[in-house]
Amino acid sequence: MFGDLLSVFYPLNCPACGLLLYKSEKVICSQCRFHLPKTHFHHDSENMIARQFWGRVPLSAAASLFYFDKKEKVQRLIHQLKYKGRKEIGVLLGEIYGGDLMESEAYREVDFIIPVPLHPGRKKRRGYNQSELFARGLGISMQKKVDPNLLIRHAKTATQTRKTRFARWENVNNVFGLTDAVRPGEGKHFLLADDVITTGATIEACAQTLLQIPGAKVSVAAIAYAPH
Numbered sequence: 224m225f226g227d228l229l230s231v232f233y234p235l236n237c238p239a240c241g242l243l244l245y246k247s248e249k250v251i252c253s254q255c256r257f258h259l260p261k262t263h264f265h266h267d268s269e270n271m272i273a274r275q276f277w278g279r280v281p282l283s284a285a286a287s288l289f290y291f292d293k294k295e296k297v298q299r300l301i302h303q304l305k306y307k308g309r310k311e312i313g314v315l316l317g318e319i320y321g322g323d324l325m326e327s328e329a330y331r332e333v334d335f336i337i338p339v340p341l342h343p344g345r346k347k348r349r350g351y352n353q354s355e356l357f358a359r360g361l362g363i364s365m366q367k368k369v370d371p372n373l374l375i376r377h378a379k380t381a382t383q384t385r386k387t388r389f390a391r392w393e394n395v396n397n398v399f400g401l402t403d404a405v406r407p408g409e410g411k412h413f414l415l416a417d418d419v420i421t422t423g424a425t426i427e428a429c430a431q432t433l434l435q436i437p438g439a440k441v442s443v444a445a446i447a448y449a450p451h
Contacts, residue, residue: 281434285442288319288381333408335368337415337429375399376398
C-alpha cells in the first residue's frame with residue numbers, strides 16, 4: 224500500500240522511453256525490454272565486435288547486449304545510468320545479459336568479471352562506476368566472482384567523445400595497470416565489462432594489461448556497441 228501511495232507522488236518512469244512503469248514492471252518497461260535492439264553477438268564468434276579486435280588484441284570472445292544509436296532508446300538508457308544516478312539500470316542489464324551469455328560455451332568458462340575502471344577522481348564525483356554495476360549484475364546471473372580492484376586506472380583521461388580512433392587509443396595507452404595485491408593464479412579467464420564499445424581503444428588497453436598475467440584469457444561483454 225505504501226509503495227502504491229509513493230508511486231502516486233513519485234511515479235517511476237522507464238529510463239528508455241519515459242513512460243510510466245506498471246506495478247509489475249521492474250526498472251525498464253515490458254515494451255522496451257521486448258523492442259530494444261539486441262545484437263545476439265554471443266551466438267556468433269565472428270561478430271562485428273570480435274572482428275574489430277582482430278590483429279589488435281587476442282580476445283577469446285566479444286559481445287554486447289544492444290546496438291547503440293544516437294538519440295535512440297539505448298542512448299537514453301545509458302545516459303540515465305551514467306549521469307542521472309539510475310544505478311539499478313546497470314545491475315538489471317547485467318543480470319539480463321549474464322543469462323544470455325551463459326548460453327555460450329566461451330562465456331561459461333569465465334573465472335572473474337573485471338569492470339573497466341574509472342579514474343578515482345571521476346568515480347568520486349559520480350559516486351559509482353557504471354561498468355562496475357553492470358559487472359555486478361553479470362556476476363549475479365552468471366554466478367561468477369566480480370573483482371573491481373584487480374585492474375586500475377593510473378591517470379585521468381579526457382572524454383573519448385568526438386575523438387578519432389587513433390586519438391582514442393593514444394588517450395588510454397599505458398593508463399591501466401594491475402594492483403600489487405594478491406592476483407589470481409595463472410591461466411584464468413577474465414571477462415571485461417564495459418558500458419559502450421565504439422573504437423575499442425579502452426577495451427584494447429585493458430585487455431593488454433590483463434594479458435600480462437601468465438596464461439590469462441580475456442573476453443569482453445558490453446551493454447552496447449556503437450558501430451563507427
